[in-house]
Amino acid sequence: MTTPSEPPPAATFAMPLTVALLAGVLAVSVLLAIGLGAAAVPPGETLRYLWAAVTGGTITAGDVTAYQIIWQVRTPRVLLAVLVGAGLSVVGVAIQAMVRNALADPYVLGVSSGASAGAVLVGVTGALTALGVYAVSAGAFLGALLVSALVYLASREAGGLTPLRLVLTGVAMAFGFQAVMSLIVYFVPDGESTSTVLFWSMGGFGAATWGALPVVAAAVAVTVVVLRRLGRSLDVLALGDETSASLGVDTVRLRRGLFVLTSLATGAMVAVxxxxxxxxxxxxxxxxxxxxxxxxxxxxxxxxxxxIFMVWADLVARTLVAPRELPLGVITALVGVPVFVVLLRRRGYLLGGR
Amino acid sequence: MARLLLDGLSVSLGETAIVRELTLAVAERQVVGLIGPNGSGKTTALRCVYRALRPSGGAVRIDDRDLTRMPLRDSARLVAALTQEGRADLDFTVEEVVALGRAPHLRGNQPLSARERELCRRAMAQMEVLHLAGRGVLSLSGGERQRVLVARALVQEPQVLVLDEPTNHLDLHHQIRLLSMLKDAGPGVLVTLHDLNLAASACDRLAVLSHGRLVACGTPADVLTEELLRESFGVEASVVPHPLTGVPQVLYALGP
Structure with a gap:
């Protein structure tokens, strides 16, 4: 029974503490993940190298190899895992709100198949060579944007983007671009295009470099900040479109905004x-x-x-059968599927349906 | 002066006219019932008032301001609605859903003030859902959910309250409680109802729609006649005055 003077839910009060706690866990996870790997470096040493790198300090000649691994290879990789983990989670929240479907994820609108097709196409044709090492990523990003644009145009109607149309168009587009990709692989059956396809459909941070970080960092930061500011509007949207209108939320504009934001963010993440x-x-x-x-x-x-989840998933992916590396998508699926099934069976949690 | 005025409102979907030049006024503190058979355009007319639909002709005015030309946020401060929309997508608590009624009055994620929290608490108490405050809305019964949604509309502090079939899913106690509450709710109320006897008891005026056209409008005694029931609803029924209140009540006799 709620008493009249009941304060708002406890979660509101525990929020700063929870955030501080999670931030702490994340910091420790990052430090451990940077240290661990084929060549394990103790956390103290890891900190010393990172400190040296950030402050421009000096290290002894014997430390150079370890320092290279820590600073040039693992640090950008772990930071990319942080960014993409954070980005995919918030984009997932936004997409589920936008299409009003609990089973939606950032790729439901076909972005990933577009990215794969774009990457493979660039790899095979050698287009965008002016962009050097970023050519394939740029191809993936353009492919992702192309699919988004097509989905947008195909599902647009007088009343704006309707949730069901969006999902159906996205799924159809995904099939279309997978076919295009298969066609390329079929006609250019070199090992490279096949491995490119595998990489893009399973994902991984093996190609992480410092150079790729700023763009992703900016995309994820903007996405998190903007989405969080839209919090109450997203709540209203979940009550239905008619109710949203009566509560002053323009669903046509909101959906359009969400579509553009999530497409760009997902494209930027998929590309790297x-x-x-x-x-x-x-x-x-x-x-x-x-x-x-x-x-x-x-x-x-x-x-x-x-x-946090992504940092640990990536750590498992690269250490479980070291020196070989498992595709990250395998790990997230192996963890994700059982968790999801347990979640669905859990009493009292309703995914919006019963 | 009329608080809410549907001024020659027309809605067409493609070639089909759903609502034809509907003119209807709701004064302050007045409860106006919109009745009519299925597909007569009641819900469509209401959707124009709460801005889910743009009328193809005419205007919806509140105190002489045209709602249809206002930003949604501004109109949401004037008109609150209970729509026919079913469940929410996510399992918000009852308290959270009711608090969303303040959305048009708040900037972004700005938290509710003490006054607003008290407002929510009073609305929940009024709709007898206070004991459900911490419950998830997806686990409520249809009637409980309906009462939560009315509470949410009340905390919007509107000038006009629009209710589309508010008695759906409600048990008799809550039907009567809700409708008697409307009488002294403060804002003008425009409500669609299927139960003509409840409509006659709860409303100051009744408006009858048939094929999108207003065919009768006036006090329940003026409107609810055996002739109208036959012509607009296709029903043979007797209309008798209520023994205590005198409002017309419709009695049906099923055919042999």
């Missing part, structure tokens, strides 16, 4: 890491289970939780 599955689907649900459905809270916790 491929289509890492399940994070954008499962994390939003896990976080809601914890914080309740209100978007402000979900969008505060989701980026941190997603980042």
């Amino acid at each position: 890491s491929g289509a890492i599955g399940f994070v954008g689907l499962v994390l939003p649900h896990l976080v809601r289970l914890w914080t309740g459905a209100a978007h402000v809270r979900v969008l505060t916790i989701a980026p941190l939780a997603g980042a």
Whole structure:
């Protein structure tokens, strides 16, 4: 029974503490993940190298190899995992709100197949060579944007973007671009295009460089900030389009904005890491289970939780059968699928349907 | 002066006219019932008032301001609605859903003030859902959910309250409670109802729609006649005055 002077839900009060706690866990995870790998470096040493790199300090000649591994290889890789984990989680929340479907994830609108097709096409034709090492990523990004634009144009109608049309068009587009990709691989059957396809459909941070970070960091930061500011509007949107109009939320404009924002963010992430599955689907649900459905809270916790999850998933992917590396999508699926099934069976958690 | 005025409102979907030049006024503190058979355009007319639909002709005015030309946020401060929309997508708590009624009055994620929280609490108490405050809305029964949604509309503090079939899913106690509450709710109320006896008891005026056209409008005693029931609803029924209140009540006799 609620008493009249009942304060707002406890989650609101525990928020700063929870955020601080998760930020701490993330910092420790990052440090450990940078240290661990084929050549393990103790956390103290790791800190010393990072400190040296950031402050421009000096290290001894014997440390150079370890320093290179830490600073040139693992640090950008782990930071990319942080960014993409955070980004996929919040984009998942936004997409689920936009298409009003609990089973939607960042790739439901076909972005990943577009990115794969774009990457393979660039790899095979040698287009965009002016961009050097970023050519394939640029191809993937352009492919992702092309699919988004097509989905947008195909599902647009007088009343704006309707959720069901968006999902159906996205799924259809995904099939179309997968076919295009298969066709390219079929006609150019070299090993490289096949491995490019595998990389883009499973995802991974093996290609992480410092150079790729700023763009992704900017995309993810903008996305998190903007989505969080839209928190209450997203809540209203979940009550239905008619109700939204009566509560002063312009669903046509909101959906359009969400579409553009999530397309750009997903495109930027897919371009550097491929289509890492399940994070954008499962994390939003896990976080809601914890914080309740209100978007402000979900969008505060989701980026941190997603980042932590991704850092550990990547660590497992590169250490489990070292020196070989498992595709990251395999790990996220192996963790994600059982978690999702347990979640669905859990009493009291309703994914919006019963 | 009329608080809400549907001024020659027309809505066409493609070639089909759903609502034809509907003119209807709701004064302050007045409850106006919109009745009519299925497909007569009641819901469509209401959707224009709460801005889910843009009329193809005419205007919807509140105190002489045209709602249809206002930003949605501004009109949401004047008109609150209970729509026919079913469940929410996400499992918000009852308290959270009711608080969303303040959305048009708040900037972004700005938290509710103490006054607004008290407002929400009073609305929940009024709709007898206060004991459900911490419950998830997806686990509520249809009637409980309906009462939560009315509470949400009330905290919007509108000038005009639009209710589309508010008695759906409600048990008799809550039907009567809701409708008697409308009488002294403060804002003008425009409500669609299927139960003509409840409509006659709860509304100051009734407006009858048939094929999108207003065919009768006036006090329940003026409007609810055996002739109108036959012509607009296709029903043979007797209309008798209520033994206590005198409002017309419709009695049906099923055919042999």
